[in-house]
Structures are given as C-alpha cells and as structure tokens.
Amino acid sequence: MIVRKDLIVASLAVTAVFPAQSAPIEEINCPLEILSESEFEALVDWVTENGSSSDPRIAALSNAAGTCTRRHGWSQSDFNWAIQFTTALANTAILSQELRSRGIDSERIEFIILADDEFLRAMRSMEISEQVIMDMIYRNLTALEDVVGQEFQDDILFGMIFQFAVARALQQVSREQFVAG
Numbered sequence: 001m002i003v004r005k006d007l008i009v010a011s012l013a014v015t016a017v018f019p020a021q022s023a024p025i026e027e028i029n030c031p032l033e034i035l036s037e038s039e040f041e042a043l044v045d046w047v048t049e050n051g052s053s054s055d056p057r058i059a060a061l062s063n064a065a066g067t068c069t070r071r072h073g074w075s076q077s078d079f080n081w082a083i084q085f086t087t088a089l090a091n092t093a094i095l096s097q098e099l100r101s102r103g104i105d106s107e108r109i110e111f112i113i114l115a116d117d118e119f120l121r122a123m124r125s126m127e128i129s130e131q132v133i134m135d136m137i138y139r140n141l142t143a144l145e146d147v148v149g150q151e152f153q154d155d156i157l158f159g160m161i162f163q164f165a166v167a168r169a170l171q172q173v174s175r176e177q178f179v180a181g
Helices: 005-015 025-034 037-048 056-072 076-101 106-114 117-124 130-139 141-153 155-180
Strands: none
Touching (some): 025 056, 025 155, 076 106, 076 155, 106 141, 106 155, 117 155, 130 141, 130 155, 141 155
C-alpha cells in the first residue's frame, strides 16, 4: 500500500490547533520530517504487519526521534510520545486510505471518534481495552452506521473501524501529551 509521506506532513499543518502549550506542536512532526521516503515506507510496512518493537524497520523512526530529541531538547517522555504519535499517524493514514477505497468518509468517522469525550478520557488514562473501544462504537453506532451504511455488518470493515478508532485516538492523545510536556 502506498501512503504518501508528503501529504501526511502537509495535513498536519492544517489539523494542529491547540491552546497554550509547553512544547511547540510542530516539533512532534520532526521525526516524520526526518524520515526518508524509503524509511517511511518501511515504517508503513511495519505498522501494516504489526511488527515487533525489535523489528529493524522501526530503527529509523527511533533514530529520527533521537535526532529530534537532541535538536529540540526533548525529554524521554517527549521522545516516547513522538514515536507513538508517528506510528499512530502512519496507522491512521493506512486505515483512512483503506476506508476511502471502500467509499467511506474516514474524516466523518474521525469526527465521531474525536467527539466522544468518554472514549478519549479512557485513552488519555491509557485504559485501552477491547471493551472501551466497543463501548465507543456502540455509543456512536447510529452515527457510524450513517457513515458506512449497510456494510457496517461486514466483519473486516468493523475491524478496520475498530483499529482506526484506536490509532486516531492514540494520535490525538500522543499529541496532547507531547504538548503538555
């Protein structure tokens, strides 16, 4: 699957709107901006295959985040949040592209996910469980069915939305935690 890094970086400038913060939000994009196209493609492959943390394809991201840590004076926490943000961003991009290829408006699904305060509160406290995600889906079932239509009964599509919800929420939480310092 081809996911264009340049389009992701450009979209970040549009979606990064936050109140007062300790770390400039654009810094969280630093590892993504450092990765070459081939390194980013390897990261996408790693995310797609649910690779392990010892997989060499993730090393480039760790090295890029290390460079950003030195450049911006990040803490270990900032380093970790930037890694999580970038992997969640790659996962969100992959799943968004797959949803769009099925004619589903991933931005509307994203809006539903990010509007669910209870779900985001659980994700912020790292209470990530299948039940938390299922609860969010069931709370928003009517809105989600409106977006995906009859296909929502498809197990593969349901799984994609499930994964998209986790990835997009982790992207949001990582960004919030990064700027909070």
